[in-house]
Amino acid sequence: MIPYGRQSISDADVKAVVDTLQSDFLTQGPAIPAFEEALAKYCKVPYAIAVNSATSALHIACLALDVKAGDRVWTSPISFVASANCALYCGAKVDFVDVEPDTGLMSVKALAAKLQQAAANNTLPKVLIPVHLAGHSCAMQQIATLCQPYGIRIIEDASHAIGGSYQQNKIGSCQFSDITVFSFHPVKIITTAEGGAALTKDMALAARMQLLRSHGITRNPDDMTEVSHGPWYYQQIDLGLNYRMTDLQAALGLSQLKRLDIFVNQRIEAVANYSALLQNLALELPQECSTGQSSWHLYIVKLHDENLRLSTFETLRAAGIGVNVHYIPIHTQPYYQKLGFQWGDFPQAEYFYSRIISLPLYADLTQKSQDYVASVLKKIPGLQ
Structure with missing residues (x-):
């Protein structure tokens, strides 16, 4: 069978994983920040937060933008269900913007009309999630221009699009968005077996997503509500999740990123x-x-x-x-x-x-x- 998509694993990839298996860290070790740093450098963006799937990345991106019950999130109907489910996880209402019939990408014309109607009805979304179907970027500058007057935040679902570019910038640079999400599933451009990442230029959003991916727990004394009891001390300061990537995955991703x-x-x-x-x-x-x-x-x-x-x-x-x-x-x-x-x-x-x-x-x-x-x-x- 010729599959529709599959991973490409080299000897260097295998060695990177084996080296990690033989190291002191299988998770929460040095491979994760190394992968995040390399990913951020490639996309020319300050922050990358690695997680266990793009679905998880979409979820914490919504949470970081304070999506909650009573809010609305719009996305594309031509996507995997995770692009919409992430908003439902936060208790928000989901709606869709129709696509261009030739590309399947979010239609700027349809978005403009829907925003105008929503403004009149007081039903504007808090967040818009355009989907870069098949690796092709949506018309992000036009989309951002339409959203800006209403204060609508933007998450680029770029699960398909790492390695691509838009207007001479790498997709993931967040030039016209608050957060960009990538997937590293085996059929994607590069793989960490399972995994994803959220990228942003915003320090506060990055810190919030880092907190949310690991139970809402901090070991930073500056973030604590009382004086630390000692080097062992941590506090849960938010209701987070266990969305961490392992060092094995990160080591594979770092090796894959080189190719x-x-x-x-x-x-x-x-x-x-x-x-x-x-x-x-x-x-x-x-x-x-x-x-x-x-x-x-x-x-x-x-x-x-x-x-x-x-x-x-x-x-x-x-x-x-x-x-x-x-x-x-x-x-x-x-x-x-x-x-x-x-x-x-x-x-x-x-x-x-x-x-x-x-x-x-x-x-x-x-x-x-x-x-x-x-x-x-x-x-x-x-x-x-």
Whole structure:
């Protein structure tokens, strides 16, 4: 089976993990701050907080921005459910902004209209979470410009987008946001097995997220409510969570980060190869961002005829090609329908979903595998 995505593990990665296994620290040791420092340096941002998943990063990002019951958070319906669930964890209400039908990215036009209506109805969100689908950045400058007059805070869900850029800055620089979140799941650009990170330029937000990821406990005497009892003393000063990353994960991430640009370049080459192989089929192929460089986490094609998707999907899977669909619109999930959402609420997201298939794309994808994927597609009736 050719998977739709997979990790690339080198001997250096294995050695980094083994060295950590043989060290004095398996967790809460020196590998975590080393990984955070390297990640922050790569993105040219002051602070990076490593956690055990991007879902956890989204949650503490919402908490750090004081999202609570009675607040509203808006995100994209074309994403994994975590992009919306993080707000529900805080007791907030979730709503969605429709997407551009060609890219699946948050629509600036739809956002502008929704903000205008929400301002009139006194239902503005506290936080907006744009999602950088497939590694392509949303139009962050325009989004930030729309949000600024209302004081809306922004979390970039860049789970797909580490290694990409927007307006000559690395995604993660927080140029137009308060916090950026990355994922290091095995199918992402780099991996820590499981893991994520939240990046910010704001010292206070960074300190709050660092506190929240580890039970709300501090060992800093300056943050305590009374004089420390001694070197052993700690205080729980907030209701935090156990979202810590281990040193094993951080060691792998630090090693992987050294090859991040290589991975992105390999993906770019594979995308160019797909574009050449598939150009004459009845497919709409993904295009590069006009305002930056995608990290190309996913290669999402759109069928001209949505009625062919199921047969195309099944034919590819039967041929040993692990295609997937990214994503089923969040508002159509049964849990969200119980909250009042329904099919038809976000028509562009639903239209985008109806035609998409993600073809295999990862750093080690070979020319031979891509040729095989193309050969199977070319034999499917209706795609010629």
